[in-house]
Amino acid sequence: MASAHDLCFRYQKPLVLENVNFQIHDGESLCVIGPNGGGKSTLLKLMLGLLEPTQGELNILGKAPLKARPEVGYVPQAMRFDPLYPISALDIVLMGRLDQLKVGHYSRACREVAMTALEEVSLADLAKRPFSDLSGGQRQRVLIARALACAPKLLLLDEPTANIDLSIEEKLLDTLAQLKEKIAILLVTHDLDLIAAVGDSVLCVNRRVHRHTLPLSGEVIKEIYSGAQRIEHDRQTRHSQGDHSACQHD
Protein backbone atom coordinates (compact mmCIF):
# COMPACT_ATOMS: atom_id res chain seq x y z
CA MET A 1 0.00 0.00 0.00
CA ALA A 2 2.78 2.39 0.88
CA SER A 3 6.50 2.14 1.27
CA ALA A 4 9.52 4.33 1.87
CA HIS A 5 13.13 3.61 0.98
CA ASP A 6 15.92 5.68 2.51
CA LEU A 7 13.61 8.69 2.54
CA CYS A 8 15.19 11.96 3.67
CA PHE A 9 13.67 15.41 3.86
CA ARG A 10 14.88 18.85 4.91
CA TYR A 11 13.16 22.24 4.77
CA GLN A 12 16.42 24.12 5.16
CA LYS A 13 19.59 22.83 6.77
CA PRO A 14 18.77 20.12 9.31
CA LEU A 15 17.13 16.90 8.21
CA VAL A 16 13.53 16.62 9.40
CA LEU A 17 13.32 13.00 8.29
CA GLU A 18 16.41 10.85 7.97
CA ASN A 19 16.80 7.47 6.27
CA VAL A 20 13.19 6.52 6.69
CA ASN A 21 12.28 2.99 5.67
CA PHE A 22 8.92 1.38 6.17
CA GLN A 23 6.37 -0.76 4.44
CA ILE A 24 2.61 -0.69 4.93
CA HIS A 25 0.89 -3.79 3.68
CA ASP A 26 -2.50 -3.96 1.99
CA GLY A 27 -5.41 -3.91 4.40
CA GLU A 28 -3.25 -2.67 7.23
CA SER A 29 -4.16 0.39 9.27
CA LEU A 30 -1.40 2.35 10.83
CA CYS A 31 -1.09 5.06 13.45
CA VAL A 32 1.73 7.55 13.19
CA ILE A 33 2.84 8.86 16.56
CA GLY A 34 5.77 10.83 17.89
CA PRO A 35 6.72 14.03 19.66
CA ASN A 36 5.79 17.45 18.30
CA GLY A 37 8.27 18.61 15.69
CA GLY A 38 9.34 15.02 15.12
CA GLY A 39 8.31 15.06 11.45
CA LYS A 40 4.83 13.46 11.52
CA SER A 41 3.13 16.20 9.53
CA THR A 42 6.08 16.36 7.15
CA LEU A 43 5.72 12.64 6.48
CA LEU A 44 2.01 13.15 5.80
CA LYS A 45 2.74 16.01 3.41
CA LEU A 46 5.30 13.89 1.58
CA MET A 47 2.73 11.11 1.25
CA LEU A 48 0.28 13.62 -0.23
CA GLY A 49 2.86 14.87 -2.68
CA LEU A 50 2.70 18.37 -1.19
CA LEU A 51 6.45 18.13 -0.52
CA GLU A 52 9.20 16.50 -2.57
CA PRO A 53 11.64 14.12 -0.84
CA THR A 54 15.17 15.50 -0.61
CA GLN A 55 16.45 12.00 -1.13
CA GLY A 56 15.10 8.48 -1.35
CA GLU A 57 11.82 7.14 -2.56
CA LEU A 58 8.22 7.08 -1.43
CA ASN A 59 5.53 4.92 -2.98
CA ILE A 60 1.81 5.27 -2.36
CA LEU A 61 -0.47 2.58 -3.81
CA GLY A 62 2.48 1.56 -6.01
CA LYS A 63 2.86 5.02 -7.53
CA ALA A 64 4.60 8.30 -6.88
CA PRO A 65 2.58 10.33 -4.31
CA LEU A 66 1.56 12.91 -6.92
CA LYS A 67 0.16 10.19 -9.19
CA ALA A 68 -1.63 8.46 -6.31
CA ARG A 69 -3.40 11.65 -5.18
CA PRO A 70 -6.77 10.94 -6.83
CA GLU A 71 -7.02 7.72 -4.82
CA VAL A 72 -6.00 9.20 -1.49
CA GLY A 73 -8.48 10.90 0.86
CA TYR A 74 -7.00 13.51 3.19
CA VAL A 75 -8.59 14.67 6.44
CA PRO A 76 -6.95 17.75 7.98
CA GLN A 77 -7.60 19.04 11.50
CA ALA A 78 -11.00 20.73 11.81
CA MET A 79 -9.62 23.50 14.02
CA ARG A 80 -7.52 24.76 11.11
CA PHE A 81 -10.55 26.30 9.42
CA ASP A 82 -12.06 29.74 9.73
CA PRO A 83 -15.06 29.06 12.00
CA LEU A 84 -16.96 31.97 10.46
CA TYR A 85 -16.59 30.87 6.85
CA PRO A 86 -20.13 30.69 5.41
CA ILE A 87 -20.50 27.17 4.03
CA SER A 88 -22.75 24.18 4.63
CA ALA A 89 -21.67 20.67 5.57
CA LEU A 90 -22.82 19.32 2.20
CA ASP A 91 -20.90 21.99 0.28
CA ILE A 92 -17.74 20.98 2.11
CA VAL A 93 -18.27 17.28 1.37
CA LEU A 94 -18.90 18.13 -2.30
CA MET A 95 -15.31 19.42 -2.44
CA GLY A 96 -14.32 15.76 -2.48
CA ARG A 97 -15.75 15.70 -6.04
CA LEU A 98 -13.90 18.83 -7.20
CA ASP A 99 -11.91 16.80 -9.74
CA GLN A 100 -15.23 15.90 -11.45
CA LEU A 101 -16.27 19.54 -11.73
CA LYS A 102 -15.42 21.52 -14.86
CA VAL A 103 -17.48 24.70 -14.64
CA GLY A 104 -20.81 25.64 -13.07
CA HIS A 105 -22.53 23.34 -10.60
CA TYR A 106 -21.83 19.87 -9.24
CA SER A 107 -23.70 17.10 -11.06
CA ARG A 108 -26.51 15.11 -9.48
CA ALA A 109 -24.16 12.10 -9.31
CA CYS A 110 -21.64 14.15 -7.31
CA ARG A 111 -24.36 15.24 -4.88
CA GLU A 112 -25.43 11.64 -4.40
CA VAL A 113 -21.86 10.56 -3.64
CA ALA A 114 -21.57 13.42 -1.14
CA MET A 115 -24.83 12.48 0.58
CA THR A 116 -23.74 8.84 0.82
CA ALA A 117 -20.48 9.98 2.39
CA LEU A 118 -22.40 12.06 4.94
CA GLU A 119 -24.59 9.05 5.73
CA GLU A 120 -21.46 7.01 6.34
CA VAL A 121 -20.41 9.37 9.11
CA SER A 122 -24.07 9.60 10.33
CA LEU A 123 -24.46 13.28 9.51
CA ALA A 124 -26.92 13.13 6.60
CA ASP A 125 -29.55 15.01 8.61
CA LEU A 126 -27.15 17.92 9.14
CA ALA A 127 -26.21 18.29 5.46
CA LYS A 128 -27.66 21.80 5.12
CA ARG A 129 -26.30 22.99 8.47
CA PRO A 130 -23.59 25.70 8.33
CA PHE A 131 -20.12 24.43 9.25
CA SER A 132 -19.93 27.04 12.02
CA ASP A 133 -23.03 25.58 13.73
CA LEU A 134 -21.46 22.13 14.08
CA SER A 135 -19.59 20.83 17.11
CA GLY A 136 -15.89 20.03 16.91
CA GLY A 137 -16.56 16.31 16.50
CA GLN A 138 -19.20 16.90 13.83
CA ARG A 139 -16.86 19.20 11.91
CA GLN A 140 -14.19 16.51 11.97
CA ARG A 141 -16.71 13.96 10.70
CA VAL A 142 -17.74 16.32 7.89
CA LEU A 143 -14.08 16.46 6.85
CA ILE A 144 -13.91 12.66 6.96
CA ALA A 145 -17.02 12.53 4.74
CA ARG A 146 -15.32 14.95 2.34
CA ALA A 147 -12.35 12.58 2.10
CA LEU A 148 -14.71 9.63 1.59
CA ALA A 149 -16.41 11.49 -1.26
CA CYS A 150 -13.09 11.18 -3.10
CA ALA A 151 -13.73 7.39 -3.21
CA PRO A 152 -10.25 6.80 -1.79
CA LYS A 153 -8.27 3.57 -1.44
CA LEU A 154 -6.26 5.10 1.37
CA LEU A 155 -7.42 7.55 4.02
CA LEU A 156 -4.87 9.89 5.63
CA LEU A 157 -5.93 11.68 8.81
CA ASP A 158 -4.07 14.37 10.72
CA GLU A 159 -4.84 14.23 14.46
CA PRO A 160 -8.59 13.70 14.07
CA THR A 161 -9.27 13.80 17.81
CA ALA A 162 -7.19 16.89 18.64
CA ASN A 163 -9.25 19.54 20.46
CA ILE A 164 -12.33 17.38 20.70
CA ASP A 165 -13.83 16.61 24.06
CA LEU A 166 -14.01 13.04 25.26
CA SER A 167 -17.79 12.59 25.11
CA ILE A 168 -17.86 13.50 21.43
CA GLU A 169 -14.74 11.55 20.63
CA GLU A 170 -16.47 8.23 21.10
CA LYS A 171 -18.71 8.76 18.08
CA LEU A 172 -15.67 9.65 16.01
CA LEU A 173 -13.86 6.50 17.15
CA ASP A 174 -16.88 4.41 16.11
CA THR A 175 -16.88 6.02 12.68
CA LEU A 176 -13.18 5.34 12.20
CA ALA A 177 -13.36 1.78 13.51
CA GLN A 178 -16.15 1.05 10.99
CA LEU A 179 -14.23 2.66 8.14
CA LYS A 180 -11.17 0.63 8.96
CA GLU A 181 -13.00 -2.50 7.83
CA LYS A 182 -13.49 -1.08 4.34
CA ILE A 183 -10.49 1.06 3.64
CA ALA A 184 -6.82 1.40 4.56
CA ILE A 185 -6.24 4.12 7.14
CA LEU A 186 -3.12 5.96 8.14
CA LEU A 187 -3.56 8.48 10.89
CA VAL A 188 -1.35 10.83 12.83
CA THR A 189 -2.35 11.00 16.47
CA HIS A 190 -1.34 11.40 20.10
CA ASP A 191 -4.50 9.68 21.24
CA LEU A 192 -3.98 6.21 22.73
CA ASP A 193 -7.71 5.37 22.51
CA LEU A 194 -7.59 6.06 18.83
CA ILE A 195 -4.51 3.89 18.40
CA ALA A 196 -6.28 1.04 20.16
CA ALA A 197 -9.43 1.46 18.06
CA VAL A 198 -7.91 1.86 14.63
CA GLY A 199 -4.25 0.90 14.43
CA ASP A 200 -2.88 -2.51 13.54
CA SER A 201 0.54 -1.18 14.28
CA VAL A 202 2.30 2.04 15.09
CA LEU A 203 4.88 4.08 13.25
CA CYS A 204 6.90 6.25 15.59
CA VAL A 205 8.32 9.30 13.83
CA ASN A 206 11.08 11.31 15.43
CA ARG A 207 13.37 12.27 12.57
CA ARG A 208 13.86 8.56 12.11
CA VAL A 209 11.01 6.12 11.91
CA HIS A 210 10.52 3.07 14.12
CA ARG A 211 7.77 0.56 13.85
CA HIS A 212 5.99 -0.95 16.84
CA THR A 213 3.37 -3.65 16.98
CA LEU A 214 0.33 -3.29 19.23
CA PRO A 215 -0.43 -3.23 22.08
CA LEU A 216 2.17 -0.64 23.07
CA SER A 217 3.81 -1.32 26.40
CA GLY A 218 4.01 1.52 28.91
CA GLU A 219 7.74 1.49 28.46
CA VAL A 220 7.57 2.07 24.74
CA ILE A 221 5.13 4.94 25.21
CA LYS A 222 7.46 6.52 27.73
CA GLU A 223 10.35 6.03 25.36
CA ILE A 224 8.53 7.75 22.56
CA TYR A 225 7.23 10.74 24.46
CA SER A 226 9.71 11.56 27.21
CA GLY A 227 12.48 13.74 25.87
CA ALA A 228 15.50 12.27 27.64
CA GLN A 229 14.58 8.69 26.95
CA ARG A 230 13.69 9.47 23.36
CA ILE A 231 17.34 9.94 22.54
CA GLU A 232 18.15 6.73 24.34
CA HIS A 233 15.44 4.96 22.31
CA ASP A 234 17.05 6.19 19.12
CA ARG A 235 20.51 5.27 20.25
CA GLN A 236 19.56 1.77 21.36
CA THR A 237 17.61 1.13 18.21
CA ARG A 238 20.38 2.27 15.98
CA HIS A 239 22.80 0.18 17.96
CA SER A 240 20.72 -2.98 17.84
CA GLN A 241 19.78 -2.53 14.19
CA GLY A 242 23.22 -1.57 12.98
CA ASP A 243 21.99 1.98 12.38
CA HIS A 244 18.92 0.95 10.44
CA SER A 245 15.99 3.18 11.10
CA ALA A 246 13.15 0.68 11.15
CA CYS A 247 12.89 -1.37 14.31
CA GLN A 248 10.48 -4.05 15.38
CA HIS A 249 9.69 -3.96 19.08
CA ASP A 250 8.23 -6.64 21.35
Place this chain on the structure above:
Amino acid sequence: MTEFIEAVQTIPLIRYSLLAGIVSAFTFGTVGSFVVTRRISYIAAAIAHSMLGGIGAAFYFGRSYDIAWLTPMLGGLIAALLSAAIIGWVSLKASEREDTIISAIWAFGMAAGILFIHYTPGQKPNLESYIFGNILVTSGSDVTATFALGLLVLILVALFYHKLVAVCFDEEFARLRGINSGAYFLLILALTAISMVLMVRVAGIILSLALLILPAATASRFSRQLWVIILVSITLTLIYNTCGLAMSFQLNVPTGPFIVLCAAAVYGISFLIKRKRA
Protein backbone atom coordinates in the same frame (compact mmCIF):
# COMPACT_ATOMS: atom_id res chain seq x y z
CA MET B 1 -37.62 63.15 -5.03
CA THR B 2 -39.38 64.37 -8.19
CA GLU B 3 -36.50 66.78 -8.64
CA PHE B 4 -34.07 63.85 -8.73
CA ILE B 5 -36.16 61.86 -11.18
CA GLU B 6 -36.33 64.92 -13.37
CA ALA B 7 -32.55 65.32 -13.11
CA VAL B 8 -32.01 61.69 -14.13
CA GLN B 9 -34.14 62.28 -17.21
CA THR B 10 -32.55 65.56 -18.23
CA ILE B 11 -28.94 65.57 -16.95
CA PRO B 12 -26.75 62.87 -18.59
CA LEU B 13 -24.14 63.02 -15.80
CA ILE B 14 -26.68 62.08 -13.15
CA ARG B 15 -28.08 59.37 -15.41
CA TYR B 16 -24.60 57.92 -16.03
CA SER B 17 -23.78 57.90 -12.33
CA LEU B 18 -27.02 56.16 -11.50
CA LEU B 19 -26.40 53.55 -14.20
CA ALA B 20 -22.79 53.03 -13.06
CA GLY B 21 -24.03 52.62 -9.48
CA ILE B 22 -26.65 50.05 -10.45
CA VAL B 23 -24.31 48.04 -12.69
CA SER B 24 -21.43 48.02 -10.21
CA ALA B 25 -23.71 46.95 -7.33
CA PHE B 26 -23.80 43.47 -8.84
CA THR B 27 -20.02 43.14 -9.15
CA PHE B 28 -19.36 44.76 -5.78
CA GLY B 29 -21.87 42.61 -3.94
CA THR B 30 -20.43 39.45 -5.48
CA VAL B 31 -16.71 40.15 -5.26
CA GLY B 32 -17.04 41.93 -1.90
CA SER B 33 -18.60 38.81 -0.38
CA PHE B 34 -15.60 36.71 -1.44
CA VAL B 35 -13.17 39.36 -0.17
CA VAL B 36 -14.86 39.70 3.23
CA THR B 37 -15.38 35.98 3.91
CA ARG B 38 -11.86 35.11 2.74
CA ARG B 39 -10.57 37.88 5.06
CA ILE B 40 -8.53 39.73 2.44
CA SER B 41 -10.04 43.20 2.71
CA TYR B 42 -6.59 44.63 3.51
CA ILE B 43 -5.34 43.22 0.18
CA ALA B 44 -8.28 44.91 -1.55
CA ALA B 45 -7.26 48.14 0.21
CA ALA B 46 -3.69 47.92 -1.10
CA ILE B 47 -4.90 47.14 -4.62
CA ALA B 48 -7.27 50.11 -4.48
CA HIS B 49 -4.61 52.58 -3.41
CA SER B 50 -2.02 51.28 -5.87
CA MET B 51 -4.43 52.26 -8.64
CA LEU B 52 -3.45 55.87 -8.11
CA GLY B 53 0.02 55.04 -9.43
CA GLY B 54 -1.50 53.67 -12.63
CA ILE B 55 -3.86 56.61 -13.01
CA GLY B 56 -0.95 59.06 -12.56
CA ALA B 57 1.25 57.13 -15.00
CA ALA B 58 -1.55 57.08 -17.58
CA PHE B 59 -1.91 60.86 -17.33
CA TYR B 60 1.84 61.43 -17.53
CA PHE B 61 2.61 59.11 -20.47
CA GLY B 62 -0.67 59.82 -22.22
CA ARG B 63 -0.08 63.56 -22.23
CA SER B 64 3.72 63.52 -22.68
CA TYR B 65 3.69 61.15 -25.64
CA ASP B 66 0.22 61.91 -26.92
CA ILE B 67 -1.14 58.40 -26.45
CA ALA B 68 -4.89 58.86 -26.71
CA TRP B 69 -5.88 55.28 -25.79
CA LEU B 70 -3.97 55.39 -22.50
CA THR B 71 -6.90 56.52 -20.36
CA PRO B 72 -6.67 56.92 -16.56
CA MET B 73 -9.09 54.01 -16.16
CA LEU B 74 -6.81 51.74 -18.23
CA GLY B 75 -3.79 52.90 -16.23
CA GLY B 76 -5.64 52.20 -12.99
CA LEU B 77 -6.69 48.76 -14.24
CA ILE B 78 -3.12 47.81 -15.18
CA ALA B 79 -1.75 49.03 -11.83
CA ALA B 80 -4.48 47.22 -9.89
CA LEU B 81 -3.92 43.94 -11.74
CA LEU B 82 -0.16 44.28 -11.34
CA SER B 83 -0.39 44.81 -7.58
CA ALA B 84 -2.88 41.95 -7.32
CA ALA B 85 -0.37 39.71 -9.10
CA ILE B 86 2.54 40.82 -6.87
CA ILE B 87 0.60 40.44 -3.62
CA GLY B 88 -0.81 37.11 -4.77
CA TRP B 89 2.60 35.82 -5.73
CA VAL B 90 4.14 36.91 -2.43
CA SER B 91 1.31 35.39 -0.44
CA LEU B 92 1.61 32.08 -2.33
CA LYS B 93 5.34 31.69 -2.83
CA ALA B 94 7.79 34.11 -1.32
CA SER B 95 9.06 34.06 2.21
CA GLU B 96 8.61 37.83 2.69
CA ARG B 97 5.90 38.84 5.16
CA GLU B 98 2.66 39.38 3.30
CA ASP B 99 1.51 42.41 5.31
CA THR B 100 4.83 44.17 4.67
CA ILE B 101 4.47 43.81 0.90
CA ILE B 102 0.85 44.97 1.09
CA SER B 103 1.81 48.17 2.94
CA ALA B 104 4.76 48.75 0.61
CA ILE B 105 2.59 48.48 -2.51
CA TRP B 106 -0.05 50.69 -0.93
CA ALA B 107 2.43 53.48 -0.18
CA PHE B 108 4.41 53.10 -3.41
CA GLY B 109 1.29 53.28 -5.57
CA MET B 110 0.07 56.50 -3.99
CA ALA B 111 3.49 58.15 -4.01
CA ALA B 112 4.10 57.21 -7.66
CA GLY B 113 0.69 58.55 -8.62
CA ILE B 114 1.30 61.93 -6.99
CA LEU B 115 4.76 62.28 -8.58
CA PHE B 116 3.48 61.32 -12.06
CA ILE B 117 0.73 63.89 -11.78
CA HIS B 118 3.22 66.52 -10.62
CA TYR B 119 5.22 66.02 -13.82
CA THR B 120 2.21 65.69 -16.12
CA PRO B 121 2.36 68.50 -18.71
CA GLY B 122 -0.55 70.86 -19.25
CA GLN B 123 -3.46 71.30 -16.93
CA LYS B 124 -3.02 69.15 -13.83
CA PRO B 125 -5.73 66.54 -13.33
CA ASN B 126 -7.65 66.79 -10.10
CA LEU B 127 -6.29 64.00 -7.89
CA GLU B 128 -8.99 64.45 -5.34
CA SER B 129 -11.64 63.29 -7.78
CA TYR B 130 -9.84 59.94 -8.05
CA ILE B 131 -9.36 59.57 -4.33
CA PHE B 132 -12.81 60.66 -3.21
CA GLY B 133 -14.76 60.36 -6.46
CA ASN B 134 -16.71 62.89 -8.43
CA ILE B 135 -19.90 62.04 -10.24
CA LEU B 136 -19.44 65.02 -12.50
CA VAL B 137 -16.65 63.26 -14.40
CA THR B 138 -18.72 60.15 -15.20
CA SER B 139 -19.28 59.72 -18.92
CA GLY B 140 -21.20 57.40 -21.21
CA SER B 141 -18.04 55.46 -22.05
CA ASP B 142 -17.36 54.98 -18.33
CA VAL B 143 -20.76 53.38 -17.97
CA THR B 144 -20.11 51.13 -20.98
CA ALA B 145 -16.73 50.07 -19.55
CA THR B 146 -18.30 49.49 -16.13
CA PHE B 147 -20.96 47.33 -17.73
CA ALA B 148 -18.49 45.29 -19.81
CA LEU B 149 -16.04 44.66 -16.98
CA GLY B 150 -18.86 43.97 -14.55
CA LEU B 151 -20.34 41.40 -16.90
CA LEU B 152 -16.92 39.73 -17.23
CA VAL B 153 -16.60 39.51 -13.44
CA LEU B 154 -20.05 38.01 -13.01
CA ILE B 155 -19.55 35.44 -15.76
CA LEU B 156 -16.23 34.33 -14.26
CA VAL B 157 -17.75 33.99 -10.78
CA ALA B 158 -20.75 32.06 -12.14
CA LEU B 159 -18.50 29.64 -14.03
CA PHE B 160 -16.03 29.02 -11.22
CA TYR B 161 -18.16 29.65 -8.13
CA HIS B 162 -17.62 26.27 -6.49
CA LYS B 163 -13.91 26.22 -7.23
CA LEU B 164 -13.49 29.72 -5.81
CA VAL B 165 -15.38 28.72 -2.68
CA ALA B 166 -13.26 25.57 -2.32
CA VAL B 167 -10.02 27.55 -2.65
CA CYS B 168 -11.24 30.18 -0.16
CA PHE B 169 -12.24 27.54 2.39
CA ASP B 170 -9.36 25.08 2.05
CA GLU B 171 -6.66 25.94 -0.46
CA GLU B 172 -4.63 22.81 0.34
CA PHE B 173 -7.47 20.34 -0.14
CA ALA B 174 -8.49 21.99 -3.42
CA ARG B 175 -4.91 21.51 -4.62
CA LEU B 176 -5.05 17.83 -3.65
CA ARG B 177 -8.19 17.46 -5.81
CA GLY B 178 -6.32 18.74 -8.84
CA ILE B 179 -7.39 22.40 -8.62
CA ASN B 180 -4.73 25.01 -9.35
CA SER B 181 -5.38 26.80 -6.05
CA GLY B 182 -2.80 29.51 -6.68
CA ALA B 183 -4.40 30.45 -10.00
CA TYR B 184 -7.86 30.68 -8.43
CA PHE B 185 -6.56 32.81 -5.55
CA LEU B 186 -5.01 35.13 -8.14
CA LEU B 187 -8.34 35.14 -9.97
CA ILE B 188 -10.09 36.37 -6.82
CA LEU B 189 -7.51 39.15 -6.48
CA ALA B 190 -7.86 40.03 -10.18
CA LEU B 191 -11.66 40.18 -9.85
CA THR B 192 -11.19 42.46 -6.83
CA ALA B 193 -8.86 44.68 -8.86
CA ILE B 194 -11.31 44.93 -11.78
CA SER B 195 -14.22 45.71 -9.45
CA MET B 196 -12.28 48.50 -7.76
CA VAL B 197 -11.47 50.11 -11.11
CA LEU B 198 -15.16 50.07 -12.04
CA MET B 199 -16.23 52.38 -9.28
CA VAL B 200 -13.24 54.70 -9.07
CA ARG B 201 -14.65 57.36 -11.41
CA VAL B 202 -17.86 57.62 -9.44
CA ALA B 203 -16.91 56.88 -5.86
CA GLY B 204 -13.11 57.28 -5.81
CA ILE B 205 -10.50 54.92 -4.41
CA ILE B 206 -11.25 55.12 -0.72
CA LEU B 207 -14.98 55.10 -1.09
CA SER B 208 -15.00 52.20 -3.60
CA LEU B 209 -13.11 50.22 -1.04
CA ALA B 210 -15.74 50.98 1.57
CA LEU B 211 -18.51 50.02 -0.86
CA LEU B 212 -16.77 46.72 -1.60
CA ILE B 213 -16.38 45.78 2.05
CA LEU B 214 -19.24 47.30 4.07
CA PRO B 215 -22.30 45.72 2.40
CA ALA B 216 -20.71 42.23 2.44
CA ALA B 217 -19.56 42.72 6.02
CA THR B 218 -23.11 43.69 7.03
CA ALA B 219 -24.62 40.76 5.13
CA SER B 220 -22.18 38.24 6.57
CA ARG B 221 -23.31 39.10 10.08
CA PHE B 222 -26.72 37.62 9.34
CA SER B 223 -26.13 34.69 7.04
CA ARG B 224 -24.06 31.51 7.04
CA GLN B 225 -24.39 30.83 3.30
CA LEU B 226 -22.15 32.58 0.80
CA TRP B 227 -24.78 32.86 -1.93
CA VAL B 228 -27.19 34.50 0.52
CA ILE B 229 -24.46 36.93 1.58
CA ILE B 230 -23.86 37.75 -2.09
CA LEU B 231 -27.57 38.41 -2.76
CA VAL B 232 -27.96 40.57 0.36
CA SER B 233 -24.76 42.51 -0.48
CA ILE B 234 -26.00 43.21 -4.01
CA THR B 235 -29.35 44.41 -2.67
CA LEU B 236 -27.71 46.62 -0.03
CA THR B 237 -25.29 48.12 -2.58
CA LEU B 238 -28.17 48.80 -4.98
CA ILE B 239 -30.06 50.62 -2.23
CA TYR B 240 -26.98 52.58 -1.11
CA ASN B 241 -26.05 53.61 -4.66
CA THR B 242 -29.50 54.66 -5.85
CA CYS B 243 -30.90 56.16 -2.66
CA GLY B 244 -27.52 57.66 -1.78
CA LEU B 245 -27.29 59.38 -5.14
CA ALA B 246 -30.87 60.65 -4.89
CA MET B 247 -30.51 61.92 -1.34
CA SER B 248 -27.13 63.53 -1.87
CA PHE B 249 -28.58 65.29 -4.91
CA GLN B 250 -31.54 66.46 -2.89
CA LEU B 251 -29.43 67.56 0.07
CA ASN B 252 -26.67 68.94 -2.16
CA VAL B 253 -23.81 67.04 -0.46
CA PRO B 254 -20.92 65.08 -2.10
CA THR B 255 -22.32 61.76 -3.31
CA GLY B 256 -19.48 59.31 -2.61
CA PRO B 257 -18.88 60.23 1.03
CA PHE B 258 -22.62 60.37 1.67
CA ILE B 259 -23.13 56.83 0.31
CA VAL B 260 -20.25 55.47 2.36
CA LEU B 261 -21.47 57.11 5.56
CA CYS B 262 -24.86 55.45 5.02
CA ALA B 263 -23.21 52.06 4.41
CA ALA B 264 -20.98 52.45 7.47
CA ALA B 265 -23.95 53.50 9.60
CA VAL B 266 -25.93 50.42 8.60
CA TYR B 267 -22.89 48.23 9.33
CA GLY B 268 -22.57 49.92 12.73
CA ILE B 269 -26.25 49.41 13.49
CA SER B 270 -25.91 45.73 12.52
CA PHE B 271 -23.71 45.33 15.59
CA LEU B 272 -26.67 46.21 17.76
CA ILE B 273 -28.53 43.25 16.33
CA LYS B 274 -27.22 39.92 17.51
CA ARG B 275 -25.06 38.06 15.01
CA LYS B 276 -26.66 34.87 13.80
CA ARG B 277 -25.46 32.11 16.09
CA ALA B 278 -22.01 31.00 15.08
